[in-house]
Amino acid sequence: MRFKRLFLATLILSFLSCSKDNDDRDNETEFKQKMREFVIGISQYSKAIKPNFLIIPQNGIELVSSNGAISGKPDAAYLNAIDANGQEDLFYGYDNDDQSTSSIDNSYLKGLLDISKNAGNTILVTDYCSTQSKMTNSYLENLNAGYVSFAADQRELNNIPNFPNPIHQENNAVVTNLSEVKNFLYLINPTNFTSKSEFINAVTSTNYDLLIMDLFFKDETQFTSSEITQLKNKANGGKRLIISYMSIGEAENYRYYWQTNWNTNKPSWLDAENPNWAGNYKVKYWDTEWQNLIYGNENSYLKKILDANFDGVYLDIIDAFEYYEN
Secondary structure (H helix, E strand, O other): OOOOOOOHHHHHHHHHOOOHHHHHHHOOOHHHHHHHHHHHHHHHHHHHHOOOOEEEEEOOHHHHEOOOOOOOOEOHHHHHHOOEEEEEOOOEOOOOOOOEOOHHHHHHHHHHHHHHHHOOOEEEEEEEOOOHHHHHHHHHHHHHHOOEEEEEOOOOOOOOOOOOOOOOOOOOOEOOOHHHOOOOEEOOOOOOOOOHHHHHHHHHOOOOOEEEEEOEEOOOEEOOHHHHHHHOEOOOOOEOEEEEEEEOOEEEOOOOOOOHHHHOOOOOOEEEEOOOOOOEEEEOOOOHHHHHHHOOOOOOHHHHHHHOOOOEEEEEOHHHHHHHHO
């Protein structure tokens, strides 16, 4: 899980880039377009295997616009390739957890999110707030905006919040597509659970419509297809969708694909370590070797997710284009 920080200068320039000349110049900014193409490739590969498989990029919402700004035309190829957008910190957590996001940043993000929503995609918002009144307000603000949301009381995404109880818009529906999702749980860090069975029991005791989780339990053992099927059961008899987290804009040295010799002999696509996240490395995400690790073959990360019976994938570090643009 990552969260982005937009610089005010970039924000102002984005708002100002509404002239035809700027639209033409910025229409296919190199690094944004390379990420669009990466996501589109992931979508085409997975949907060829499983047509209803869901593609949900998190953050990097600028990609929905042809020039990366609210003023740009919707990028149809990208919007058609995805089924939803995940967005962190929309109403709470942008600068500090449990703190309201500024109206400027909120309006900027909503303007871009609505490009995707108006194209028929679902918007999944994760706000980071722990004060109960703020969690309540987060759910209300997102509901009013037409977004599905989760108020996370821990940035680490390692717990199932006790509030609200019952959960926001709880229901006993058999959820089979995103249009039916009214709430979700983001639980990608299982460090508080001693075993896979404890994790499964905790999740199946809830009634969330959608779960975002990791393919692996504590980066060690992979969840099996039968375990994912079990996790799809709500406590009240309904069913939920299960989405797997996957970072595509950084390499993680605790993943199965990491080779120990990379510590001293880095492949050409492996870039600098993220100073804020030890063990996470920037990647030249357009490089064929990196993309082959992510999708397109039987040994790829995405194929493991597909084989494990997940309903979709939650793509993180979409905003890696900012690192190379800057």
